Structures are given as C-alpha cells and as structure tokens.
Amino acid sequence: MTSASVSPTSPEHPPSPNLAFRQLRGPRSAGEFAAAIRRAGREIGENVSCDARYxxxxxxxxxxxxxxxYERVFRHMFPGLSLADLGFSPRETVRGRHARRPKPPNSPSPSRVPTIEESDVLRRAFMTGGSATVAVAALGLAPMLGFAPTADSLTPGSWPPPGARRxxxxxxxxxxxxxxxIRLLDDRHGSDGLYQRATAPLHAAYTLLDAGALRQSTADRLHAGAGELALSVGWLAHDSGRFEDARSHYAEALATAxxxxxxxxxAHAFSNTAFLARDAGRxxxxxxxxxxxxxxxxHLGSPRLLCLLTLREAGGWAGLGDRGGCEEALGRAHxxxxxxxxxGDPEWMSFFGEAELEGLEAQCWSALxxxxxxxxxxxxxxxLQDPHFARNVALYTAELAEDLTRDGAVDEAAAAANRVLDLAEGVQSPRVRSMLAATARALLPHQRSAPVGAFLERHAKA
Known part of the structure; x- marks a missing residue:
C-alpha cells in the first residue's frame, strides 16, 4: 500500500464533480472501469483494490x-495526461489540509490497513492513545512532529495538528x-511483541511525508526512510505470520520507491516480496x-545485493520443484x-554474509x-553466524533440526532442537516456534530415544 492517499473534502468545502474522469470512463459502467484499472495495475505491478464505489x-x-x-496506474492507462488533466487537484493542496470525517460512535478501531485506498484515512487516525504514544515517543519521532503527544491531541480527525512544521x-x-x-531489536530478540509497537512510528514517518519537506534532499531522505521503515515493519509482520499485513507493508514500500x-x-522491496511469496506458497x-x-x-554497484536477490529467485525455483532452475540461480549467487x-552494499544488508548464504541454500535443498x-x-x-544476530542463529538451528529429522538423524535433530529451546529464552520469533513445533511433531514417533524423549518433554513444558 501507499500512504499518500486521498483527502476527502470537509463540510466547509463541498465536493465538485470530477467531470474529466467521468468522461474518461465513457460508456463503461463503474464496475467495468474499476476492473480495467485493476488490470492496468497488474500490468505494472501495482495492487490497487479498485471497485465501483471508488x-x-x-x-x-x-x-x-x-x-x-493509483496515480501510477492512471498515468499508465492515460499516457501524457497529468493529474490535472484527469480532473484531480494538485497533491500539495490536498494533503493534510482538511479534517477527516468524524468516527461514528462505538465503531471498532482498525487493527490493520486492509486496502490501498483506505491507508491514508487510517493513517490520519493513528495513535489513539496508550502504547502507540509510548512507542512513538520511545523511537524519538513524537518531538519531531511539532507537538507534544497527549491523549486529546491524538484523537481521530485531529491530525496533523495545527502548526505542525514541515x-x-x-x-x-x-x-x-x-x-x-527496530532492526536492532529484531536481530537480538525476534519479531514477537515488536510488530504492533512498530506500526506507530511507521504512521508517523508517512505523516511527515504528507506534511512536506523543506528541501528536496530532505524529501528524498524521508521517502527512503519511510520506505525502509515500511519494510522493517513488514518484516516484523512477516516473521510473526501476519502475511497479509506484511504484503501490504511491502507494497507500500514498493509504491514509495x-x-x-x-x-x-x-530492490529491497522486491527482495522482501519474493521472500514472502515463497513463504506464502506462491x-x-x-x-x-x-x-x-x-x-x-x-546499476547499484552491489554484487551482494544481487546475490541475495538471486538466492530469492533460487528459493522460488525450488518451491516450484525446478531443480535445474534452482541450481542455475544458486551458481550465479555464489x-x-x-x-x-x-x-555500494546497502546498510540494511548488515545481516547478509556467508551464514545467510548457507541458510538460504539450505532452504532451497529442503524445498527440493x-x-x-x-x-x-x-x-x-x-x-558461521555472528551471535549478535540471535534470531538468525535460532532460525538456522531450527532449520537444521527440521532437516535432520527428515533425514532420519533423530538424535542429532533432538540435540539441535534443544539448542533452539536454549536460544528461545531471548528470542521471540513465531517463525522459529512454528518450525520447532513441526519438528516436535515429526519426532513424536521416536520418543523412545532418550535424546528425543528429553526434548519432547522439555518442548511440552515450554
């Protein structure tokens, strides 16, 4: 999803019909036109949830x-036409200038942003109190937004506050x-418990984008930073098994890019998207x-980044059962x-070294x-893994336990699984827990083995 969404008019500024857009629709019904927009989006890799209501x-x-x-899709559908030609107002005259519609009494608060066109509406209602306020303040973003966060100032419809600076x-x-x-916390402790807290600074970052920047160089940094933050939050959702949330955050980062x-x-957004698609069975x-x-x-001058992307490709080929395609991609990656x-290696690739290369190759052979x-x-x-990346150590060890189990080396698998339990005291990763649970189920028929029995007993208690 992208955050630079629409800005509905306020009661003081009643809407004016967009006759230019209506003319572009021609004789097609609203539903038929929406379907054409969705098809055009797929042609350029944009996932827009357009319907007749939109x-x-x-x-x-x-x-x-x-x-x-949507802007990118419309420009693809109508080459040479500007937003003004399509009947829209300039973005800088719309963003954050009008109040949102009041929230109906007793209506539930959204837990995630389900569709692209809703994303900005929900962002404007972010941080309705409590833990979200604490999260933003803890990450140092609240003071930068030009106001002191209080329960009253963070109610839906009140954002951005009057006088918030660019x-x-x-x-x-x-x-x-x-x-x-966020990346440091994930490396050390895993994603569990971080995801919900991390969404607040993400909303704050995109609100800064909506407010505009003093210089183009600052705007570029904000775009890059907000996109990377979307990917980091998306990864926390991904690792926590919230695949749809992760997909939305990754799409948001891609649109920002x-x-x-x-x-x-x-490139980073596509890397994460490929990883998620493999995990989601696509x-x-x-x-x-x-x-x-x-x-x-x-053209970014980073063989290591190309290597990681090629490993992502290899994982996809392995998931398809295409051994030849997988081996060819692994060869290029090496x-x-x-x-x-x-x-030219990006900062976010600090985790990528020989250990990750081996781990991703292990996943390929496991899929085959x-x-x-x-x-x-x-x-x-x-x-090979640096102990600093505690979550990755736990992940690779869980992968080892699973592969050893499948290979029939049950005592060695139990020993590896016990090491994961040792690491789990400091790492909270649903992905690792899920892998360990699968290993425990696979080892159950071998519980008469002393190492296996000891692991199963310990796992049950855990």
Missing part, C-alpha cells in the same frame, strides 16, 4: 487526489534512526519478484557472493526434499 467517490469529487499507487534534516534523521532501532525513483529501495510470484529486484539493482562486499544436503548447509549456517 469510481463513484472519484467522480463525485470526494476523492480530490489519488494516492501514489520536515527538515532532524526529522529525516529520526526516521532513519527508527529503522535502525517508485514515486521517489529510488532503485535501491525498490513460488512463481517469488521468482518474478526476485527477477524484478535484480533489474532494479542492476559467483556474485565471491565478488565480495563493496561500498534433499534433506541431507539441506542439513549440511544449515549446519554451516549455524557455525
């Missing part, structure tokens, strides 16, 4: 300016620091996303890795049901 809102003038994803270098730095802080023309952010989508990421990263690190080969690579990953 068309009606545009034509009535309720939607004065589309969000960035973003400068300190605000951009705060967003960048929030990204680093394309609006800003940021190839590095686009291997062909994983291949396509990884290949798109490689195209975006082609060649790229052998070129070593460069100054070559358990012994998968176990060898998983063992190398555990041996």
């Amino acid at each position: 068309i009606g809102r545009v034509e009535s003038g309720e939607i004065r300016c589309p969000n960035y994803a 973003a400068g270098e300190s605000e951009a730095a705060a967003v960048e620091e929030a990204v680093r802080h 394309r609006v800003a023309g940021d190839a590095a952010l686009e 291997p062909r989508e994983a291949v396509r996303a990884a290949q798109a990421g490689q195209r975006a990263a082609r 060649t790229l890795f052998g070129q070593g690190p460069t100054d 049901h070559e358990w012994s080969r998968a176990a060898r690579h998983a063992h190398r990953a555990t041996a």
Whole structure:
C-alpha cells in the first residue's frame, strides 16, 4: 500500500464533480472501469483494490487526489495526461489540509490497513492513545512532529495538528534512526511483541511525508526512510505470520520507491516480496519478484545485493520443484557472493554474509526434499553466524533440526532442537516456534530415544 492517499473534502468545502474522469470512463459502467484499472495495475505491478464505489467517490469529487499507487496506474492507462488533466487537484493542496470525517460512535478501531485506498484515512487516525504514544515517543519521532503527544491531541480527525512544521534534516534523521532501532531489536530478540509497537512510528514517518519537506534532499531522505521503515515493519509482520499485513507493508514500500525513483529501495522491496511469496506458497510470484529486484539493482554497484536477490529467485525455483532452475540461480549467487562486499552494499544488508548464504541454500535443498544436503548447509549456517544476530542463529538451528529429522538423524535433530529451546529464552520469533513445533511433531514417533524423549518433554513444558 501507499500512504499518500486521498483527502476527502470537509463540510466547509463541498465536493465538485470530477467531470474529466467521468468522461474518461465513457460508456463503461463503474464496475467495468474499476476492473480495467485493476488490470492496468497488474500490468505494472501495482495492487490497487479498485471497485465501483471508488469510481463513484472519484467522480463525485470526494476523492480530490489519488494516492501514489493509483496515480501510477492512471498515468499508465492515460499516457501524457497529468493529474490535472484527469480532473484531480494538485497533491500539495490536498494533503493534510482538511479534517477527516468524524468516527461514528462505538465503531471498532482498525487493527490493520486492509486496502490501498483506505491507508491514508487510517493513517490520519493513528495513535489513539496508550502504547502507540509510548512507542512513538520511545523511537524519538513524537518531538519531531511539532507537538507534544497527549491523549486529546491524538484523537481521530485531529491530525496533523495545527502548526505542525514541515520536515527538515532532524526529522529525516529520526526516521532513519527508527529503522535502525527496530532492526536492532529484531536481530537480538525476534519479531514477537515488536510488530504492533512498530506500526506507530511507521504512521508517523508517512505523516511527515504528507506534511512536506523543506528541501528536496530532505524529501528524498524521508521517502527512503519511510520506505525502509515500511519494510522493517513488514518484516516484523512477516516473521510473526501476519502475511497479509506484511504484503501490504511491502507494497507500500514498493509504491514509495517508485514515486521517489529510488532503485535501491525498490530492490529491497522486491527482495522482501519474493521472500514472502515463497513463504506464502506462491513460488512463481517469488521468482518474478526476485527477477524484478535484480533489474532494479542492476546499476547499484552491489554484487551482494544481487546475490541475495538471486538466492530469492533460487528459493522460488525450488518451491516450484525446478531443480535445474534452482541450481542455475544458486551458481550465479555464489559467483556474485565471491565478488565480495563493496561500498555500494546497502546498510540494511548488515545481516547478509556467508551464514545467510548457507541458510538460504539450505532452504532451497529442503524445498527440493534433499534433506541431507539441506542439513549440511544449515549446519554451516549455524557455525558461521555472528551471535549478535540471535534470531538468525535460532532460525538456522531450527532449520537444521527440521532437516535432520527428515533425514532420519533423530538424535542429532533432538540435540539441535534443544539448542533452539536454549536460544528461545531471548528470542521471540513465531517463525522459529512454528518450525520447532513441526519438528516436535515429526519426532513424536521416536520418543523412545532418550535424546528425543528429553526434548519432547522439555518442548511440552515450554
């Protein structure tokens, strides 16, 4: 999803019908036109949830300016036409200038942003109190927004507050620091418990984008920082098993990258999207996303980034059962890795080294049901991983336990699974817990083995 969504008119500014957009629809029904917009979005990789109601809102003038994803689709459908030609108002005259419609009494608060066109409406109602306020303040973003957060100032419809200043270098730095802080916590402790808290600074970052920046260089930093923050929060959702939330955050980052023309952010977004697609059982989508990421990263001067994207492609081929495609991609990945690190390697790739290379290759062989080969690579990953990345150590060890179980080495699998339990005291990762639970189920028929029995008993207590 993208955050630069529409700004409905206030009661003081009744909507004016968008006759230009209505003329573009022609004889098609609103539903038929919405379907055409969705098809055009798929052609360029944008996931817009357009329906007849959205068309009606545009034509009535309720939607004065589309969000960035829709803008990209409309420009694809109507080459050469500007937003003004399409009947929309300039974005800078719309964002954050009018009050939102009041929330109906006793209506439930949304727990996530389900569709692209709703994202900005919900962002404007972010942080309705309590833990969200604490999260934003803890990450240093609240003071940068030009107000002191209180329960009254964070009610729906009151954002942005009057007098909130446009973003400068300190605000951009705060967003960048929030990204680093979230990644550090995830590396050390895993995603569980972090996701809900991390969504508040993400909303804050996109609100800074909506407010505008003092300089273009600051705007570029804010776009990059907000996109990276969306990816970090998306990863927390991904690792927590909230795949639809993760997909939304990744799509948001991708839209931000394309609006800003940021190839590095686009490559990162495609990398995460490919990873998620593989985990969600969509291997062909994983291949396509990884290949798109490689195209975006082609001129960034980072063989390591291309290596990771090629490993994502290999994982997709493995999920499809295409051993030849997987082996070819793995070969390219090893060649790229052998070129070593460069100054062009992005900051977020600090986790990527030989251990991650081995871990991702282990997952490929596991998907191809070559358990012994998968176990060898998983063992190398555990041996090579820097202990700082505690979540990854736990992940690789859980992968090792699973592969050893499938390979019939049940005593060794139980020993590896016990090591995961040791690590689990400091790492809260639903992904790791799920893998360990699957290993426990697979080991149950072998519970007469002393090592297996001891693990199963300990796992049950845990």
